[in-house]
Amino acid sequence: xxxxALAQPRDxxxxxxxxxxxxxxxxxxxxxxxxxxxxxLLFSYYYLGAVNPVGWLLExxxxxxxxxxxxxxxxxxxxxxxxxxxxVLHRSRALALTGFGVAFVLGTIFAVIQVFEWKAKTYGLGTxxxxxxxxxxxxxxMAHVVVGLLILAALFLWTVLDYFSxxxxxxxxxxxxxxxxxxxxxxxxxxxxxxxxxxGFGR
Amino acid sequence: MKAPDYRTPRVGxxxxxxxxxLYRIWETAPGVKGFFTTVxxxxxxxxxxxxxFIFLALGGMEALVMRMQLARPNMALLTPDQYNQLxxxxxxxxxxxxxxxxxxxxxxxxxxxxxGSRDMAFPRLNALSYWIYLxxxxxxxxxxxxxxxxxxxWFNYVPNASRPFNPGLNEDFYALGMVFLGISVTVGAANFxxxxxxxxxxxxxxxxxxxxxxxxLTASVANLIVVPAVSLAFFMLWMDRQFGxxxxxxxxxxxxxxxxxxxxxxxxxxxxxxxLPAMGMVSDGLPVFCRRPLVGYSLVALSTxxxxxxxxxxxxxxxxxxxxxxxxxxxxxxASIAITLPSAVAVFAWIATIWHGRPxxxxxxxxxxxxxxxxxxxxVSGFMTASVPVDWQLTDTYFVVAHLHYVLIGINVxxxxxxxxxxxxxxxxxxxxxxxxxxNFWTMFIGFNVAFLPMHLxxxxxxxxxxxxxxxxxxxxxxxxxxxxxxxxxxxxxLLFFVNVLKSLRVGAKASANxxxxxxxxxxxxxxxxxYNFAVIPTVAxxxxxxxxRLEEGGTVxxxxxxxxxxxxxxxxxxxxxxxxxxxxxEMPEDSxxxxxxxxxxxxxxxxxxxxNWIAVGVGAVIVAGGILAWLWPSRELRERxxxxxxx
Numbered sequence: 022x023x024x025x026a027l028a029q030p031r032d033x034x035x036x037x038x039x040x041x042x043x044x045x046x047x048x049x050x051x052x053x054x055x056x057x058x059x060x061x062l063l064f065s066y067y068y069l070g071a072v073n074p075v076g077w078l079l080e081x082x083x084x085x086x087x088x089x090x091x092x093x094x095x096x097x098x099x100x101x102x103x104x105x106x107x108x109v110l111h112r113s114r115a116l117a118l119t120g121f122g123v124a125f126v127l128g129t130i131f132a133v134i135q136v137f138e139w140k141a142k143t144y145g146l147g148t149x150x151x152x153x154x155x156x157x158x159x160x161x162x163m164a165h166v167v168v169g170l171l172i173l174a175a176l177f178l179w180t181v182l183d184y185f186s187x188x189x190x191x192x193x194x195x196x197x198x199x200x201x202x203x204x205x206x207x208x209x210x211x212x213x214x215x216x217x218x219x220x221g222f223g224r
Numbered sequence: 225m226k227a228p229d230y231r232t233p234r235v236g237x238x239x240x241x242x243x244x245x246l247y248r249i250w251e252t253a254p255g256v257k258g259f260f261t262t263v264x265x266x267x268x269x270x271x272x273x274x275x276x277f278i279f280l281a282l283g284g285m286e287a288l289v290m291r292m293q294l295a296r297p298n299m300a301l302l303t304p305d306q307y308n309q310l311x312x313x314x315x316x317x318x319x320x321x322x323x324x325x326x327x328x329x330x331x332x333x334x335x336x337x338x339x340g341s342r343d344m345a346f347p348r349l350n351a352l353s354y355w356i357y358l359x360x361x362x363x364x365x366x367x368x369x370x371x372x373x374x375x376x377x378w379f380n381y382v383p384n385a386s387r388p389f390n391p392g393l394n395e396d397f398y399a400l401g402m403v404f405l406g407i408s409v410t411v412g413a414a415n416f417x418x419x420x421x422x423x424x425x426x427x428x429x430x431x432x433x434x435x436x437x438x439x440x441l442t443a444s445v446a447n448l449i450v451v452p453a454v455s456l457a458f459f460m461l462w463m464d465r466q467f468g469x470x471x472x473x474x475x476x477x478x479x480x481x482x483x484x485x486x487x488x489x490x491x492x493x494x495x496x497x498x499x500l501p502a503m504g505m506v507s508d509g510l511p512v513f514c515r516r517p518l519v520g521y522s523l524v525a526l527s528t529x530x531x532x533x534x535x536x537x538x539x540x541x542x543x544x545x546x547x548x549x550x551x552x553x554x555x556x557x558x559a560s561i562a563i564t565l566p567s568a569v570a571v572f573a574w575i576a577t578i579w580h581g582r583p584x585x586x587x588x589x590x591x592x593x594x595x596x597x598x599x600x601x602x603x604v605s606g607f608m609t610a611s612v613p614v615d616w617q618l619t620d621t622y623f624v625v626a627h628l629h630y631v632l633i634g635i636n637v638x639x640x641x642x643x644x645x646x647x648x649x650x651x652x653x654x655x656x657x658x659x660x661x662x663x664n665f666w667t668m669f670i671g672f673n674v675a676f677l678p679m680h681l682x683x684x685x686x687x688x689x690x691x692x693x694x695x696x697x698x699x700x701x702x703x704x705x706x707x708x709x710x711x712x713x714x715x716x717x718x719l720l721f722f723v724n725v726l727k728s729l730r731v732g733a734k735a736s737a738n739x740x741x742x743x744x745x746x747x748x749x750x751x752x753x754x755x756y757n758f759a760v761i762p763t764v765a766x767x768x769x770x771x772x773x774r775l776e777e778g779g780t781v782x783x784x785x786x787x788x789x790x791x792x793x794x795x796x797x798x799x800x801x802x803x804x805x806x807x808x809x810x811e812m813p814e815d816s817x818x819x820x821x822x823x824x825x826x827x828x829x830x831x832x833x834x835x836x837n838w839i840a841v842g843v844g845a846v847i848v849a850g851g852i853l854a855w856l857w858p859s860r861e862l863r864e865r866x867x868x869x870x871x872x
Binding site: 024037047186 | 231451482
């Protein structure tokens with residue numbers, strides 16, 4: 022008789038513990054697909070920038086006075102979201118609530134400043150393909166900010182309700198990962214629209 | 225509920241008492257409630273299959289009307305506009321609403337059974353994926369039925385599709401419908417990826433996966449990455465049409481070619497996404513009828529992945545005639561020629577499997593083996609158009625139409641019908657009628673080749689595609705009549721298939737658990753399988769758990785009737801991604817209204833966008849947001865929160 026392979030595992034986690042669990046993988050696939058979406062948006066920018074004659078850039082020297090501090094603000098919100106997660110990890114509700122709360126406030130300020138940034142533009146959605154791309158790309162990002170803010174608000178509420186513990190917190194980790202993604206993808210958008218003109222692209 | 229964070233799962237043997245307990249845990253509620261809430265992958269899989277076959281029938285009828293119009297020169301059965309809508313809707317239906325969903329259906333039904341699991345990784349997401357597919361299909365067809373079907377081909381090139389040239393609602397239906405459908409494809413792909421990596425039976429390491437799992441996994445990774453390209457393209461088109469943006473119109477600094485790039489960055493990988501899982505069906509089904517394992521398992525698995533990777537870099541071969549720079553054309557031509565190498569690996573593996581096997585000629589075998597021939601014909605004509613100068617001669621002629629039908633019918637429809645003959649006994653507990661099956665096969669096979677083999681010649685004679693009629697040039701009329709006759713014969717064949725399914729469901733011969741003496745796990749459970757699939761989670765020791773005694777590969781053997789009981793709730797096992805070592809007990813969600821509510825919200829939202837009714841858009845958005853929040857609310861049943869006992 023051949024030997025029978027039989028899995029006899031010992032002590033397995035029941036349901037999602039730490040970052041284990043299919044939900045964590047699911048968040049990863051969602052982010053991969055969203056990242057691809059932004060890659061195609063930026064592909065469209067570089068493609069149209071490359072095939073159009075000089076003058077396509079409506080802002081050859083983009084004004085950084087609002088955009089740069091706003092970018093720093095968004096990155097800071099990621100740090101606070103991380104602090105919130107670490108508050109859950111160390112059973113510190115005060116830290117968790119502060120982290121999620123401040124991240125939410127900073128994210129909201131970012132969104133409001135972005136609206137002012139839009140208002141300050143001398144061109145509109147239909148001015149040219151550059152303008153269309155600018156508003157649609159930053160608009161897509163804004164939609165992701167809004168979703169991220171809803172997630173941060175939910176994490177705040179669920180922390181108030183004491184739903185999480187250092188072990189049972191995959192929802193927190195997934196939500197915070199999404200917020201990091203929203204911030205990281207902004208760096209690509211920001212670099213494309215605000216920095217590459219200074220590097221010479223499209224000028 | 226007092227439950228610890230860790231548990232040692234009990235190991236035991238199957239018993240009637242154990243099965244009764246699992247049945248109570250896993251059964252779907254009867255009636256309307258169960259209909260709308262079920263998350264059982266088998267129910268969802270069959271819904272996918274039935275819906276996709278209905279779309280196949282609709283698309284087929286559209287094709288027959290076109291073939292009547294094209295049977296003779298200068299016919300006036302259809303107006304040019306009707307013809308435009310018909311050929312565009314035919315393409316949209318077959319490619320988006322049949323070819324991909326049918327494979328999702330089979331994979332949904334089969335995966336957990338092939339993998340030794342009790343459900344997909346995300347059962348509710350699975351239900352959502354189906355409901356959105358159905359809703360977006362109805363949305364797209366609502367356009368067609370109100371005279372607003374797509375009318376610029378399934379590829380939908382601008383500027384034809386832009387507002388100045390196409391002021392009706394046609395393109396808005398198509399654009400929004402495709403964005404809607406994209407959600408279904410994306411969440412479905414995410415589900416397949418996580419399922420493949422996380423919910424296999426212990427011991428089913430990555431080198432023991434059935435090839436069909438490799439095929440669908442590869443296709444899903446591709447879909448996850450490329451579907452956003454087409455969703456974005458259609459969204460931009462809708463913005464151009466409704467809000468005056470300038471993505472695609474040259475006057476505002478846009479580019480018509482941007483559409484083609486975004487569309488084919490998606491479109492070409494998509495072609496592989498709708499054939500690789502079907503090739504996997506053949507790789508798993510054909511060997512059963514050759515009474516031996518597939519020749520070259522590892523090569524076939526690796527070439528599946530390699531085909532897809534190369535497939536990301538060939539999209540420009542759809543754009544050879546658009547005036548792109550020669551260097552770019554050379555690169556994409558080279559890549560398109562190189563892709564024949566991994567594609568051919570499977571062909572040789574199948575031929576070698578038949579050669580070295582002892583073939584049992586069944587209807588399923590006929591469909592699987594004839595697919596090899598059709599694949600070679602479709603592959604060679606594709607290889608021809610990979611060459612730039614040849615493509616310049618052939619592009620926009622019926623040669624390309626012949627090629628793509630050999631690919632899509634040859635490598636999708638034939639394997640799918642074969643797979644139905646093969647797995648129907650598992651799904652229904654009944655055999656399909658073999659005698660009717662022979663009629664079914666030969667009618668389809670002869671009809672298909674009569675219709676599409678001469679079409680290569682039609683194309684070589686220069687007849688342009690996408691035009692509603694043609695003049696009586698020498699040879700064109702005869703060839704077109706032949707194609708029309710063949711199309712009707714083929715349609716009769718498909719009809720015989722549907723007749724066989726309906727008849728056999730009622731009076732088919734009863735099938736046992738393993739009617740074909742197959743080697744893989746799905747044949748170790750009853751036909752049809754119970755709601756919980758596996759009473760005990762098996763442990764797998766080889767690629768062919770049911771053939772181990774005769775293959776005498778030595779070493780350890782799989783354990784099928786003794787394994788993890790997992791009966792403390794709706795549970796299955798999660799395993800590590802490569803070696804499939806058990807690493808977690810998964811708590812599976814109960815049946816839920818959330819997917820159908822979310823789909824209803826999305827439907828309201830998309831109808832609102834179509835009609836530019838912002839109140840409806842707002843209502844839809846609120847339903848969607850509420851649905852998602854309720855869905856994601858941390859649930860004690862799923863152990864997403866600390867069990868009370870573990871506090872302090």
